[in-house]
Amino acid sequence: MIEILSNSALATVQDQGRLGSLRYGVGTSGAMDPLALLAANLMLGNDENAAAIEVPVFPFQVKFSADCAFAISGADCAAKLDDTPLLPWSVYQARADQVLRLAPPQSIAGPATLRSSRAYLALAGGIDVPVVLESRATQMRGNFGGHEGRPLQRGDCLRALEPGIGTRPVGFGIVPPAVAMPLQVDGINAIRVLPAAQYENFTEASRTAFWSTPWKITAQSDRYGYRLAGENIVPIAPMEILSHGIVPGVIQVPHGGQPIIQMRDAQPSGGYPKFGTVIDADMWRLGQAPIGSQIRFIETSWDAAIAALAQLQDWRASVQRLIALQRWSYGRA
Known part of the structure; x- marks a missing residue:
């Protein structure tokens, strides 16, 4: 107790x-x-x-x-x-x-x-x-x-x-x-992201800025979502999207142009355009990013996202080997 x-x-x-x-x-x-x-x-x-x-x-x-x-x-x-x-x-x-x-x-x-x-x-x-x-x-x-x-x-x-x-x-x-x-860009903790459904509906300048500039995790962030501050993400034309299913990691862009990343307590549906999705293998990195800190985004592919999961499995296997060695040594003591 x-x-x-x-x-x-x-x-x-x-x-x-x-x-x-x-x-x-x-x-x-x-x-x-x-x-x-x-x-x-x-x-x-x-x-x-x-x-x-x-x-x-x-x-x-x-x-x-x-x-x-x-x-x-x-x-x-x-x-x-x-x-x-x-x-x-x-x-x-x-x-x-x-x-x-x-x-x-x-x-x-x-x-x-x-x-x-x-x-x-x-x-x-x-x-x-x-x-x-x-x-x-x-x-x-x-x-x-x-x-x-x-x-x-x-x-x-x-x-x-x-x-x-x-x-x-x-x-x-x-x-x-x-x-x-470790995963950093220019000394700033980095997160890998897959482009999402409406990615091509934003201007080329906005897409470039998303990948090439730091983003601040604002004080309006919590377990529901991380609200970011940086250069506005601008659509090529206004978009009206019906509410649809979303999951943690989805990056949405509301009308103000400042992205929101859905986190673990996010609601399961939303209607903002989807710019990208944080890969599952990097959600732990995002979850540890402090409020007020900066992060960078790295554009990735499906194959690279699967490889990142394999890297996590390798780390987990190394942890399990160490623990098994500790138990073996403990049992012989």
């Missing part, structure tokens, strides 16, 4: 998403950085879809009311268990009455400075909240899923499915995907 000690806004219980319900008008929800959630669950030996806490606002503190293994991933938040510093992207064992503190995210030094915005706290076995439409993810638009369908508040208590002193190894970590698979 853990108790939330912070009033940090918008921390929610998330899993990999509520898939298969878009046809009923129910959005996917789920982790903004699905790789970070996956890694935390793999390190703990959890089911890959186990629910964890997504933390987008800091500082954030929880108290363990029982012994429990946990993993932290995502943004490097200078985590401490009581007064002991913890490494990011690692798994540990907590004892009853210990307090875990996550500070505002730090940049990761390397060939280029990497910034992230969300941390994930996973507990052994996953967080025990009710399954709604085959998912434990919080859907804030509909006020269901997760913990009472809302962001976590001070005093909330959450139970781990496998508390106690675990039999799996702890005290080790993995290489973050942003370090293993």
Whole structure:
């Protein structure tokens, strides 16, 4: 059991998403950085879809009311268990009455400075909240899923499915995907995009500007959508489009000309023209981009998008090999 000690806004219980319900008008929800959630669950030996806490606002503190293994991933938040510093992207064992503190995210030094915005706290076995439409993810638009369908508040208590002193190894970590698979243009974090249905209906100058200039993620951005600021995207002629199905990653252009990228809590339909779609393999990069930061877009192809998914699978396989080695060593100790 853990108790939330912070009033940090918008921390929610998330899993990999509520898939298969878009046809009923129910959005996917789920982790903004699905790789970070996956890694935390793999390190703990959890089911890959186990629910964890997504933390987008800091500082954030929880108290363990029982012994429990946990993993932290995502943004490097200078985590401490009581007064002991913890490494990011690692798994540990907590004892009853210990307090875990996550500070505002730090940049990761390397060939280029990497910034992230969300941390994930996973507990052994996953967080025990009710399954709604085959998912434990919080859907804030509909006020269901997760913990009472809302962001976590001070005093909330959450139970781990496998508390106690675990039999799996702890005290080790993995290489973050942003370090293993960096992607930048001119020192700015980059996202790969496929042109979408109405792409050719925008002016050539607008299409060129989209790929060649930075875009700022504005303060009007959240889990529903990222609103961007940059050069206006202008249609060749006015377009009127009936509302139709959309998914996370779709880049729409409203009448004002400033793009909106649909994110995990996006509604499942919309009527703005579709300029492009962020490839699935890069949604984790976008989900970690901080509000106020700049991003660049890279035009890609279907084949390149499939190759990017294969690269993610290679990273995942390397993580699984490391974890298997840790368990083998632990079993021989």
